Amino acid sequence: MNEIKLVYIVGYGRVGSTLFGNFLAATGGCVNVGEMYKCFFDEDMYQKSLPCGCGDDLPRCSFWSKVDFDASSEVRREVGRKVRNRHIFRNFKTYLKNFPKIKSRFKELNERLSKCCESNVVVDSSKNPAFLKFLVDLGAEPYVIHLVRRPSDVIRSWSKSKRYLKKKNIIKTIFDMAYYEYCIKVACKEIARHKKIFVKYEDFIESPESEIERVAKFIGEPLFISRLEDDSFDVPLSHSCAGNPSKLDQVGRVTLSKGKSCSRRSLSDVLLGGKYGY
Ligand SMILES: [Zn+2]
DSSP states (O other): OOOOEEEEEESOTTSSHHHHHHHHHHTSSSEEEESHHHHHHOHHHHHTOOOOTTSSOGGGSTTHHHHOOOOOHHHHHHHHHHOOGGGTTSOHHHHHHHOHHHHHHHHHHHHHHHHHOSSSEEEEEEEOHHHHHHHHHHTOOOEEEEEEOOHHHHHHHHTSOBTTBOOOOHHHHHHHHHHHHHHHHHHHHTSOGGGEEEEEHHHHHHOHHHHHHHHHHHHTSOOOOOOOTTSOEEEOOOOOBSSOGGGGTSOEEEOOOOOSOOSSOOHHHHHHHGGGTO
């Protein structure tokens, strides 16, 4: 197996990255690992013990038990403390020199993963901008997909809890979204222009075939998805870490719907999404 080609989805929570990741994996040309790096390198996330996309607990899952990786609680605590969006301006390279164990664990995870994956293209949807910067400083050369969704729809999604995902009030969501946008801008500054693209969730829902084709051209891999007769898509089970709990329902024959988006633009759409055409 060749070295891993990492595709990193960056963006705010509930922008549809779980569904998007599942569809990329449905092409058969890449492996959707969900929020793998965050799950294995952040103690808080690790302690949540969120189920795999196959429904099993990670240690018992047929895929992750084969990968059999443990970064160690020492590494997870260290990374969890340092790799935060509030440290987005930090040069993690200097920090990593003082803590070489992190780099060796990162290398080990990628090696173990490459032995267990059927494709060398791995899609990670950790979304966190600080984690993106951290991965770049670790030596990963990710293809970055900046995924956005209409802000008023994101706010509506956060107003409801979903199994293990808690809800968030509107003020906090707006503040967090604006802060994330700023951190994404900082993290993406170091990414070469040909290594980053921007995807709107609504464009993907409207035409998943063409958005996946765009991603395929971007990463230089043959990715195709085709619509079944009843307008649905065949989405196989993914061994994705964390992410939206709806991942457990988004398998088999999946029909995409635009949802209950309001036709009128809200103030949040203008302020937070205006630059994306919302
Ligand atoms: Zn699994």
